[in-house]
Amino acid sequence: MNFNCKEDYILENDVVRLQPLQNSDFEKLVVFSINEPELWSYNANGPDSPEHLKKYIEKALSQREKLVEYPFIVFDKTKNKFAGSTRFYNINLEAKHLEIGFTWYGKEFQGTLLNKNCKYLLLEFAFEKMNLERVGFRANNLNQRSINAMKSIGCIKEGILRNFNTDAKGNRIDAIVLSILKNEWFTSVKNNLKNRISNTNS
Template identity: 65%
Template sequence: MNLDFTEKYTLENDLVLLRPLELSDFDHLLEYAENEPEIWAFNAGGPGGKENLVKYLDNAIKQRDLKSEYPFIVFDKVSQKYVGSTRFYAIFLNNKTLEIGYTWYGKQYQGTGINKNCKYLLLEFAFEQLGMERVGFRANSLNNRSIAAMKSIGCIEEGILRNFSTDAQGNRMDAIVLSIIRNEWFDSVKQNLKNKIRK
């Protein structure tokens, strides 16, 4: 199955639902944009503040229209609230690779299992529906919380891209690169992640 950028994919389990991000989601995400600036500290281009949220949503939808990214909004079924966003990007269907990133959650939803549930659904879709061979991840090399979260779901560290980008303050930053490949997903990562979610 190929990724159809016009298709409205919904991924869900008992705890979370991911659906395509829309411009109309502004109101759902505004409280995080206005009240939690620390979420955006490690990378430039985050939706910190009302104006940046408008730009963030506009760019996300534009990238989907250009068939280069597929952004989701994350709904927590327990609290019945929209709690963040994530997306597929760096999508190369011919090579059967993509990356998962631009992931963030409101502070009170970090460390609650939301991320593991979202990653399970995204990885399952990528490997089992789209037939991907590699799913990559990147983060600011100083973002220890994000790096630990990626390693906890089974990502393998590949290396560092030196002086790769900028953080929210405009400082140059290194990016760590991690990945999960197809046989790892089926051999161990899927079951291990499922076990962690059950706990």
């Protein structure tokens, strides 16, 4: 498949639907910015206020226009509610890799089936539709919840980027880098993730 950032792709299964983020999605997500600003305490430039959410969406859509990012809004079908956002970024089709990140969900969606289903759909699309060779992930090295979630889907730690960025308070942070390779997806990660989702659903 010839992936094009300017085309609209919808990824979905029985649990979740990922659809391209739009400016109009501000109204669907602003409740999180108002009521749960602490969701973005580990990283700078999070949408922790309505004003910041507006800029967050505008920047994400600008990056999509530049063909380097593809942001989604996440809809939880089991709760019939919009849950948060995620995206492909650092898209490099020539080198056959990208990263998955800028992922956040409201508190009521954390610790549910949502994240694993989202990651399954994103990884399946990246490796089986886009035919990529590597999918990378990053997180604040202090964000153990996020790191555990990435490792639980099969990500392998590659290393630490020291003094890489800032958190929401402006403190310098280290970033952990993880990844999944195409052969790992097909030989183990895909089935393991599918089984974990199926066993939890059953």
